[in-house]
Amino acid sequence: MSWILAVETSTEWCSVALGRAATDGALECFSRHEHTGARSSARVLPAVAEVLAEAGITLADCAAIAFGAGPGSFTGLRTACGVAQGLAFGADLPVIPINVLTMCAESVRSGTSPWPADTRVLVALDARMDETYAATFRWDAAAMEWSMETPVQVGPPETVAQPDGAFWLAGNGSTVFGERLQVAAQASRVMPEAMPDARAAVAIGLRALARGETIDAADAMPIYVRDKVAHTIVEREAIAAEKAEKAAKAANAAAGEAA
Template identity: 55%
Template sequence: MTQIVLLALDTSTEFCSAALLSVPVDTTGQPTAEPRIWVRHEQTGAVSSTRLLPAIGELFDEAGLTLADCDAIAFGAGPGSFTGLRTATGVAQGLAFGLNLPVVPIGTLLVCAESARLRDPSTTRVLAALDARMDEIYWADYAWDEAASEWRTVRSASLDAPQRLVLPDVPFTLAGNAAAAFGERLPASAAARSIDGEALPHAGPLAYAALRAFRAGRTVPADQAAPEYVRDKVAQTTAERMADKAAKAAGAAGAASAEQPAKQALDGASPHASNDEARR
């Protein structure tokens, strides 16, 4: 083996993201130079499945490599968009099965931590938090182990309301888009040493994390690759939607009732009061 070639895929968000990483190694498998990486990262919305394979082909053409040169295929396992996770998993499985290659599942929250560290090498503790919709957050806590040159999972991927995130007891970086999505409702924003809203799921940092995992033997056969959904449902049930609608209607009715005394007070205002005073 003179080089390790790894293909990384992520479609857990509205982006179609693919990266091809190549690193020269010696006879013991130790890297002898910095990796080279080629990336396609495009906002495709719900049609990542139609763009992913063409993007992969472009990467190999650009790098002058072929699928046969690959040693492993990595994918963003989740959490994230259910449909997107299935797309990346299915493509990784299909390519790996056909080439008899191992698969490297990498959590999307860990990718956020990896991205934050790539952007700021002083980052050693990351609370990764992504908007999960339905007023919830996907989150996990990671600490960088300098001796092992690897992330250690302090708290594994979870799904919670914004105020229920467990904050690290040391200075930390808040990575992901949860701060932008929830603002002051997310206590972690005020507690963080720094906020990196650009540290999001992306095939580039995924490839670097996957390279370490591959060299450490953390791979699975293609037929065992599976998404990590975390959430066990993608939408509210009919009963939940009806209850939510009723609660909103009750709230609107209460607001309307509260407006009546104020309106009556204005209607009964002194005729000598100015328009400005009546408005106040």
């Protein structure tokens, strides 16, 4: 019953989990999942120490270290990758990079039993810069793993494609973008609370470990799906001006109706 340590900091949450498969097949897990904003880098190592102490083991007792490889925040991905690499080098452990969107799909499945056959999970996460990260997943019962039916894409929420057949929508895209994420209206279920979580990374990592799908720490890399990671100052000013103009128009319209 191998232990896996998982680190996930691709969003504003610092998520750390330590888990293994129990004798009854359930997941035994110790975790910290905290909204830290930009402070994940300061919180992640103390959280690792806490879950190891709670389980009563050391890092050397683990079989591998999993990390949220992306897509996500540029700084957050580098934090998770760097922490995983550093810990793995120190303990001579392999690492398991995990797609962040797959974690969202896994979080949905872990809370649903039995899993409805042929149901897809469309994950749509806020990618900042007025865009979403999106991909569609299907649970392959024979392989006991997620199959990615569409590649990860980044773009305006209006461009997120609707999957074929019945699907559930996971991730905070529906909350952040509202009606602009038009596919939400067609989803059988909408679960904005299904976000990247290290506990889901443990479950995915244990299956990957059983298949021998680990890599050397030196080969660990974040997954980036766009080259541009932030708006320029000019772009931010233009966006602010556009928002101010819209707000002014709305206020003038409201004043006209009141008159």
